[in-house]
Amino acid sequence: MKAAFIKSHGDLEQLKIGELDAPQIKPNEVLIKTEFSALNHIDIFIIKGWPGLSLEMPHILGSDGSGVIKEIGSAVTTVSVGDRVTINPGLSCGKCYFCLSGKQNFCKNFSIMGENQWGTFCEFFKVPEENALLIPKDFSFELAAAAPLTFLTAWRALTTQANLKREDFVLIHGAGGGVSTAAIQIAKYLGAKVITTTSDSNKKKKAEELGADYVINYKENRDFGKTIYSEITKKKGVDVVLDSVGRDTFQNSLRLLRPGGCLVSPGATTGAISEIDIRQIFWKQLKVVGSTMSNQREFREVMTLIFQKKLKPIIDKVFPLNEVREAEKYLKEGSQFGKVLLKIN
Ligand SMILES: [Zn+2]
Structure with missing residues (x-):
């Protein structure tokens, strides 16, 4: 699949476009064919790297994404192949005291999509079933990708x-x-x-x-x-x-x-x-x-208000995946008002 990735830390020049194998899903995960991804400042921090961040290279960036479920793991019961979804970019273990108390963002293993696991700047990405959220029929993939993290x-x-x-x-x-x-x-x-x-x-x-x-x-x-x-x-x-x-x-x-x-x-x-x-x-x-990210309840609360059109994600500009470096440069310069997106398919 086509993907935007880094092979080592550094400046935006490290960001490359190339072919990588699509991720393999576990029984509790779903594979999503990407429509749109959204940029976040964390992309730039990850490209630069920080002490203690140790990534297997190549590494795919991207925390926000929307698309259609292409494949589901054997244990998945709440979503199906063909469903239109967006994602909660906060990943946690699901089993520890904090996760079981509904405080997923307190989990010792809490991380953000594209931080410790491959992200959304590619044609197919995977998330645990509970991180996928159905998009209403009349709601665009574009807005659904722009909303979650921010x-x-x-x-x-x-x-x-x-x-x-x-x-x-x-x-x-x-x-x-x-x-x-x-x-x-x-x-x-x-x-x-x-x-x-x-x-x-x-x-x-x-x-x-x-x-x-x-x-x-x-x-x-x-x-x-x-x-x-x-x-x-x-x-x-x-x-x-x-x-x-x-x-x-x-x-x-x-x-x-x-x-x-x-x-x-x-x-x-x-x-x-x-x-x-x-x-x-x-x-x-x-x-x-x-305040760091949110728990699953807060994610669903705010997405409900967005799907009801009481809150509206603001999109500044959409770049094709090939121009990911220009898109990150544009974000870094800070002249945007709202979200910068990548169109994947
Ligand atoms: Zn946990």
């Missing part, structure tokens, strides 16, 4: 972890990213007041169209923290910050929270090491919570 991440972060409520002020950094475009919609769905930031006037308009109440251009407004604190929240501070930016924004996020507010961190795209003023945390009695 929406389940934003859903868990804002609901379970940050407990965002109606009328709360929530600050979502960087309006154009996949998690941010999901989070803006989810926050509005929950009845919160959304403040978001961008450096681009075109993205500002698009964020407003998505429902953001306040969109701040941080290149034009260097002192945007003051705008948020004094003008928007009337010196109260924000109730919740969703900070997936990390190093560049973390300290400012803590500063902008009201006493008792919550910073939720689902990632750190600009860097993971940051200096913070710990007084902000104890004096204001802040909650700083992490």
